[in-house]
Amino acid sequence: MEKRPRSFYVLATFFALFLLFLYGPTITIAILSFQGPQGGLTFPMRGTSFHWFGELFEQQAVGDIWGSFSRSLVLGLMVMTTTVVVSVMGGSAFRKKFPGSSVIFYLIITSLVIPSILVSLGVGLIFSQSGLPVHWSTSGFGAQLTWTLPFGLLIMFAVFNRFDKSYEEAARDQGASAWQTVRHVVLPIIAPMLIGVALFGFTLSYDEFARTLLTAGSYNTLPLEIYGMTTNVTTPVIFALGTLTTAFSFGVIAVFLLIVLLMKKRQTRHGSDAGQGLV
Amino acid sequence: AQNIKDVTLRQFGTGVSNLNEVAQKVKEDLGFNLEMTALDSDAVTQRAATQPDSFDIADIEYWICKKVWPTGNLQPMDTSKIKNYDKIVGIFKSGKLTPESDIAQGTAPHTVGFVDGPDSKSFATEETGWMTLIPTIYNADTLGIRPDLIGRPIESWTELLNPEFKGKASILDISSIGIMDAAMVCEAMGEVQYGDKGNMTREEIDKTMAIFTEAKKNGQFRAFWKTFDESVNLMASGEVIIQSMWSPAITAVKSRGIPCVYQPLKEGYRSWGGGIGLSKSLSGLELEAAYEYINWYLDGWVGGFLMRQGYYSAVPETSKNFMSENEWGYWFEGKEATGDITSPFGDVLAKAGDTRDGGAFLERMGAVACWNAVMDENQYMVRKWNEFIAA
Amino acid sequence: MTDLTVSNDTDRKEETRLQPGVSAKVRKPVSDAVSGWLMSLPMAGVLVFFLVLPIIMIVVVSFWGATEFSIYPAFVFDNYEFLLTSPVTYSVFLNTVKYALITWALTLGIGFTIAYFLAFHVRSLTWQIVLFLLCTIPFWTSNIIRMISWIPFLGRNGIANSALISLGVVDEPLDWLLFSDFSVILAFVHLYTLFMVVPIFNTMMRIDRSLIEAAYDAGASGFQTLTNVVLPLTKPGIMIGSIFVITLVMGDFITVRFMSGSQKANVGRLISNDIALLQYPSAAATAVILLITVLIVIATLLRFVDIRKEL
Amino acid sequence: MAKSLDLELAAVTKKYGTTVAVEAISHRFQAGSYSCLLGPSGCGKSSTLRMIAGHEVVSEGDILLGASNVTDLPPARRGTAMMFQSYALFPHLSVIDNVAFSQKMKGVDKSSRLKKARELLELVDMAAFAARLPEQLSGGQQQRVALARALITEPSVLLLDEPLSALDPFLRIKMRLELKRLQRELDISFIHVTHSQDEALALADDIIVMNNGRIEQAGSPRDVFESPATEFVARFIGGHNILESRGAPFALRTDRLQVAKTGAESGDSLAATVRDVEYLGATVNLALETGAGSDLTAALPDGLFFQDPIEIGSTVFLSWKPEDAHHLAG
Amino acid sequence: MAKSLDLELAAVTKKYGTTVAVEAISHRFQAGSYSCLLGPSGCGKSSTLRMIAGHEVVSEGDILLGASNVTDLPPARRGTAMMFQSYALFPHLSVIDNVAFSQKMKGVDKSSRLKKARELLELVDMAAFAARLPEQLSGGQQQRVALARALITEPSVLLLDEPLSALDPFLRIKMRLELKRLQRELDISFIHVTHSQDEALALADDIIVMNNGRIEQAGSPRDVFESPATEFVARFIGGHNILESRGAPFALRTDRLQVAKTGAESGDSLAATVRDVEYLGATVNLALETGAGSDLTAALPDGLFFQDPIEIGSTVFLSWKPEDAHHLAG
Ligand SMILES: Nc1ncnc2c1ncn2[C@@H]1O[C@H](COP(=O)(O)OP(=O)(O)OP(=O)(O)O)[C@@H](O)[C@H]1O
Numbered sequence A: 001m002e003k004r005p006r007s008f009y010v011l012a013t014f015f016a017l018f019l020l021f022l023y024g025p026t027i028t029i030a031i032l033s034f035q036g037p038q039g040g041l042t043f044p045m046r047g048t049s050f051h052w053f054g055e056l057f058e059q060q061a062v063g064d065i066w067g068s069f070s071r072s073l074v075l076g077l078m079v080m081t082t083t084v085v086v087s088v089m090g091g092s093a094f095r096k097k098f099p100g101s102s103v104i105f106y107l108i109i110t111s112l113v114i115p116s117i118l119v120s121l122g123v124g125l126i127f128s129q130s131g132l133p134v135h136w137s138t139s140g141f142g143a144q145l146t147w148t149l150p151f152g153l154l155i156m157f158a159v160f161n162r163f164d165k166s167y168e169e170a171a172r173d174q175g176a177s178a179w180q181t182v183r184h185v186v187l188p189i190i191a192p193m194l195i196g197v198a199l200f201g202f203t204l205s206y207d208e209f210a211r212t213l214l215t216a217g218s219y220n221t222l223p224l225e226i227y228g229m230t231t232n233v234t235t236p237v238i239f240a241l242g243t244l245t246t247a248f249s250f251g252v253i254a255v256f257l258l259i260v261l262l263m264k265k266r267q268t269r270h271g272s273d274a275g276q277g278l279v
Numbered sequence B: 001a002q003n004i005k006d007v008t009l010r011q012f013g014t015g016v017s018n019l020n021e022v023a024q025k026v027k028e029d030l031g032f033n034l035e036m037t038a039l040d041s042d043a044v045t046q047r048a049a050t051q052p053d054s055f056d057i058a059d060i061e062y063w064i065c066k067k068v069w070p071t072g073n074l075q076p077m078d079t080s081k082i083k084n085y086d087k088i089v090g091i092f093k094s095g096k097l098t099p100e101s102d103i104a105q106g107t108a109p110h111t112v113g114f115v116d117g118p119d120s121k122s123f124a125t126e127e128t129g130w131m132t133l134i135p136t137i138y139n140a141d142t143l144g145i146r147p148d149l150i151g152r153p154i155e156s157w158t159e160l161l162n163p164e165f166k167g168k169a170s171i172l173d174i175s176s177i178g179i180m181d182a183a184m185v186c187e188a189m190g191e192v193q194y195g196d197k198g199n200m201t202r203e204e205i206d207k208t209m210a211i212f213t214e215a216k217k218n219g220q221f222r223a224f225w226k227t228f229d230e231s232v233n234l235m236a237s238g239e240v241i242i243q244s245m246w247s248p249a250i251t252a253v254k255s256r257g258i259p260c261v262y263q264p265l266k267e268g269y270r271s272w273g274g275g276i277g278l279s280k281s282l283s284g285l286e287l288e289a290a291y292e293y294i295n296w297y298l299d300g301w302v303g304g305f306l307m308r309q310g311y312y313s314a315v316p317e318t319s320k321n322f323m324s325e326n327e328w329g330y331w332f333e334g335k336e337a338t339g340d341i342t343s344p345f346g347d348v349l350a351k352a353g354d355t356r357d358g359g360a361f362l363e364r365m366g367a368v369a370c371w372n373a374v375m376d377e378n379q380y381m382v383r384k385w386n387e388f389i390a391a
Numbered sequence C: 001m002t003d004l005t006v007s008n009d010t011d012r013k014e015e016t017r018l019q020p021g022v023s024a025k026v027r028k029p030v031s032d033a034v035s036g037w038l039m040s041l042p043m044a045g046v047l048v049f050f051l052v053l054p055i056i057m058i059v060v061v062s063f064w065g066a067t068e069f070s071i072y073p074a075f076v077f078d079n080y081e082f083l084l085t086s087p088v089t090y091s092v093f094l095n096t097v098k099y100a101l102i103t104w105a106l107t108l109g110i111g112f113t114i115a116y117f118l119a120f121h122v123r124s125l126t127w128q129i130v131l132f133l134l135c136t137i138p139f140w141t142s143n144i145i146r147m148i149s150w151i152p153f154l155g156r157n158g159i160a161n162s163a164l165i166s167l168g169v170v171d172e173p174l175d176w177l178l179f180s181d182f183s184v185i186l187a188f189v190h191l192y193t194l195f196m197v198v199p200i201f202n203t204m205m206r207i208d209r210s211l212i213e214a215a216y217d218a219g220a221s222g223f224q225t226l227t228n229v230v231l232p233l234t235k236p237g238i239m240i241g242s243i244f245v246i247t248l249v250m251g252d253f254i255t256v257r258f259m260s261g262s263q264k265a266n267v268g269r270l271i272s273n274d275i276a277l278l279q280y281p282s283a284a285a286t287a288v289i290l291l292i293t294v295l296i297v298i299a300t301l302l303r304f305v306d307i308r309k310e311l
Numbered sequence D, E: 001m002a003k004s005l006d007l008e009l010a011a012v013t014k015k016y017g018t019t020v021a022v023e024a025i026s027h028r029f030q031a032g033s034y035s036c037l038l039g040p041s042g043c044g045k046s047s048t049l050r051m052i053a054g055h056e057v058v059s060e061g062d063i064l065l066g067a068s069n070v071t072d073l074p075p076a077r078r079g080t081a082m083m084f085q086s087y088a089l090f091p092h093l094s095v096i097d098n099v100a101f102s103q104k105m106k107g108v109d110k111s112s113r114l115k116k117a118r119e120l121l122e123l124v125d126m127a128a129f130a131a132r133l134p135e136q137l138s139g140g141q142q143q144r145v146a147l148a149r150a151l152i153t154e155p156s157v158l159l160l161d162e163p164l165s166a167l168d169p170f171l172r173i174k175m176r177l178e179l180k181r182l183q184r185e186l187d188i189s190f191i192h193v194t195h196s197q198d199e200a201l202a203l204a205d206d207i208i209v210m211n212n213g214r215i216e217q218a219g220s221p222r223d224v225f226e227s228p229a230t231e232f233v234a235r236f237i238g239g240h241n242i243l244e245s246r247g248a249p250f251a252l253r254t255d256r257l258q259v260a261k262t263g264a265e266s267g268d269s270l271a272a273t274v275r276d277v278e279y280l281g282a283t284v285n286l287a288l289e290t291g292a293g294s295d296l297t298a299a300l301p302d303g304l305f306f307q308d309p310i311e312i313g314s315t316v317f318l319s320w321k322p323e324d325a326h327h328l329a330g
């Protein structure tokens, strides 16, 4: 390995400090989730235990963590799927010139910059004024899409800006129909990027508060539920939930790393002699 | 034919009384499903006022009623169908705890408790047989303090603005409630004389907010809180040592082994009351189930459950059946505990020999100076409150 | 390659010029418009229903009247009149702008540095992705939970103060760590720096590495390369990140409320307070003004960069 | 393979907005011939090829393949196949799946399509690499796979857009021989876009020299090289000097310019200064400047040059045989 | 301009992880000479150049410029300047600011640095474009600006990594003449990486042929072309056939192979089948297959060939003069 310049170490330290800063709350949460049974949400610690992890799977005094979690999960998946599909379609549409595309583009920008609470208020008003029932899977879903779609579309712009059109032409040349081209060529090639869009969509939805606030209807999503739970004493159970979420995320990343490593291994095993000069 | 056991009722309210244990017990005792959604107090008002289809049962406070009732989203209840109607304490019917007590200032529950008929949108001045909310839970609020960190007796609401506690005081940021606390303080300081704290004039509002704004600018407050939990954390972490607080929040702090007192003050309490209302759209079997639920609610189990957390039940008599003598004595009669007092969730809240802060029911509820209120100048007050927050 | 230019002026001119009386041999691709429309239909649908209609609704309602409990159609300017004549409005907008500017400056400084590190010092793509993912993990825990945890982190007895005291940096716990402008901005920086990192990183990755070498070759120091080459070339990413951060901060209400202990206000809080009190018309009027402000800021930023080209 | 057919362009025009990329060109590509479209960057070669392939809408004019008008047919239904400049191999598919792609799209069952694909891979000598991903292949190998993929559709006309430009010079020469061999064996038409004169000369039965969206000259390599029709063609095809005689331009091959160290400026003899000497192995190029300010090049066999080397800066005398001067139009 | 100095590589090695890209190469580049590093893709040319430039850390060995060891100096302090393959002009700076960049970095005041930059632009004939942005220039123009930018640092050695590969063939020939002229005028060393034999032959005073991270042969173009040291060099430099005589390989220039339609296989005459005929303008290449299975090429002047054309598939007889056979090592 080559020697690194000093700036590397300075920047790496900065990055480490930034990570520490990002993880400040996470670490606090992690520590406090091991409070003893008498402990609360703040320091000092009153003993240490796994009590609150156990409690997490029991019924809480107030609120329904797993019910709202499953709603958030379902909603997150709905938003994720829709974001991927609609963004891919939208992104593809924008590769062509069509009248009105600039209107849609500016709407997307507006959607990106409009304060969340406005969407929440507006969607809530539309539904209530037109007598439609608000529900997390209808109004809540739509309100969240106004947040995830701009991101999805912007990422798709980036993806398609880098996408070599000749792949599609080659497919058409090979007799693939428009749909076959998408199905067998475009989608597989951009698939890794779509994972990014999907992750983005899910994360933004899973943690969305303001846009769901006035649009969720009878049943709360997880952020709303936790907020609702704070109207009574909340316990380190919510910290245990945070710790589990974080552990789970680390797991996902570890799996991702493992897959990458395995794929690299497999590639070397396949024995590439690409670029070995004279044919 | 439809079976009442298939009915599901959706109830929302703040976490204070939207307890899962209640729903569980309903399922056991009555057989139908109760789905509880806990919301913060802002969301509760919004939900009740703007999303009538999103709930069957609204668990709200009386002062909110003033905003929600005129929307027509709730239907009044026929008191003849309420088994224990007669046993409901007087506060919710005539406004008088005992026949001789004065009616406190503010939006007293009985003033918004009745309407003339099933379709009426304006409140009646006396009992009519049509109730807006069935009272379920209420209490007398005061300041909470950390005796260990203050180290001297606290007797008056004025202490909230005492510079001694600079940077360690807090009040709550729910304007309708906060303004009442503020008024208690200003009145106690002798700075403002109110005609009716529950229905201030613009001038009174201005004066009150001026005093508090001044204090805020001087760094009196560490923070304002909006949810129950925040008040608990502020107090438990020692960020704040004196603040307006709710009884069970004190209990929660204490249950962590941190000394905390719900300090009775000489000027009296600021009180609040909650009840459950029925959605306009409720009918048929579901309406029947709702009545069954209300009757069950007043039947004592919930009352006991709530009383053991430090609230009061609207029908104390029935609750007594679900409390031990020790508990009844401690919580209701203000007697010394004869053994450990535990919360319904198993935390030990008091030991033998302890007495409840503020004493017996009659002593506490008898010393209510005002109720949480929605005043005529509410919009003006709200704007001033916003200015206070932004100052 | 894909050219996302939205303007179709030339196309349209072409059409009108060629249409009348030209031989049947003239061919014009018509299907682009049709398929473009079809494919963007779902997106357009969502936007119309969940963005355009709500905005129209808000604008309309901002002229309505309100009682204590309901709103009624009217055409009154009361809401705006009150808003625009209240000194609170101005101080709150000012405060909002203050938060936005300070947060912007900090996220830009930090975000640029982080992006620079990831783009220029981390060599493999895998590591770049891993480090980036590492940055995102905290965001998979509900923000509400994280907000709650700031108190034990920054409070008088929190981790930060304990650490500072045990390190001997301070004797007394620092009060201003929590419930202050400091903590509000800290939380903003915490929440939104990544929104700055991503677009800047993206732009940096597209800088041809030989430009950096060319700068070194010309005798530029690391710092000179940074200011004379990297920074100017990263401008588009900075613009996009700035748009994200500024709009997010200007529209936020929950962070300000939690982190200031409800002691500070920004426009978002004004709106949410109004909403909480069912003063929808007043909330809507404030929202309209906020939206206009944000759009003006963004439009100004967009003048400097064509973000479609820069993605 | 399919029967080869004539391909005819009839006044084909391509406009992008207001830019005219290809201007009413007409040409008949003979069945079974190897044609090269040659021209400088931006002259419309790719646009022409892509219109033939069906990847670009024809603005005006018609394209006929055999007896049928294919102008408006989709790419896969016109009997053409295209090999892309950077090959456009599907990066997510293995070599054999790339080749079998069109069969899969047609719904051919797996075993038959793999069998067919394997045959094609054998044709291009790539069967051993069937399981690799494109990124694991060298440029030359990728090119062969692209060829196999194009040929599996049994086209009458194979279209190639700068197929050799991504290869290094060594490979380029090798692969161009293979292309030519394959075309001869399959007996179908190849239309090959290039901006390299060598490539066009070496490969083509027919060279179509384009400039500014128009065809400047079309003919056999010898026609084009020995009788360039215009100054542009003479310059572009290389190996020519442009001179002028009584106002009329004429072309003179660089290897037909005779260089003498002594002589006199008179009639067909011209004095010139040697500005540069480029050694190119078998030949040596002299860059010459005549008094008239025009730059000429003389290509001498290396043997001849080194017998009596000429120094840079020296003056030489040029002459040529009258029959080597080739008159140009315009 | 700076005084030109000898540049010496002493057993320089470059390793990337476990790959050895350059393996202990030693070479002395003469002051004021034009050297070309020539070799196939991946042979280590760029790595070598980049180590000289200081953009790549030397794994082992030393680099000496004149008397000083520059192995560990930063790029700007070694007296070299680099011209990048795709020019690497700063897209946000105007042409003149690009050229003045290094002066700005040194803190030279604005008017002096612009004056200096303008001089350099005049040198490369680009003064008229001073205010343009790089994207508003053609490839050839960009190249000149890049040249000016590299030269303004007054390097002793100018390093060029495939400077012509982004240009079309027409421009490429033009620009290579300019590079050569400039080098001669400035009298500094140019080290130029290419994988084109023509380019190397035409430009270099010294050709360094690399293969697999090693130098196969270094010498003047004529040395390399006329006496390739190894089979690899003979193949790579082009224009050679490799034959074998009693187990020992020898090289024979393709233009020295004599082709006769009639004859007998005997001694130095070899029967071969014509597999292909490549017309290249002034020459015609015959691709030949001998019985022994080896492939040969014969380059005939076009005049000669067309006097009596040879058909593909016909049998011909090959012969050569013994003095044209050049024996190869290994
Ligand atoms: N999609 C397009 N939109 C607008 N103009 C285009 C488009 N494609 C090509 N052109 C223009 O049409 C003209 C011809 O382009 P074309 O690609 O056919 O040239 P070419 O001969 O293939 O050039 P090269 O050798 O550089 O590939 C050029 O001026 C080019 O700029």
Ligand SMILES: Nc1ncnc2c1ncn2[C@@H]1O[C@H](COP(=O)(O)OP(=O)(O)OP(=O)(O)O)[C@@H](O)[C@H]1O
Pocket: A275, E016, E019, E020, E021, E022, E039, E040, E041, E042, E043, E044, E045, E046, E047, E048, E195
């Ligand atoms: N940064 C790097 N990391 C790892 N290996 C590298 C790196 N750069 C080059 N190599 C490897 O080192 C060897 C030599 O590469 P180099 O770029 O010097 O070749 P080259 O002769 O310039 O080739 P080309 O003509 O393709 O530019 C190759 O095998 C290449 O894959």
Ligand SMILES: NCCCCNCCCN
Pocket: B013, B014, B016, B017, B059, B060, B061, B137, B141, B177, B246, B272, B273, B274, B275
């Ligand atoms: N069931 C309604 C309970 C509402 C609780 N509000 C608490 C207010 C205390 N001051």
Ligand SMILES: [Mg+2]
Pocket: D045, D046, D047
């Ligand atoms: Mg082209």
Ligand SMILES: [Mg+2]
Pocket: E045, E046, E047
């Ligand atoms: Mg290289």
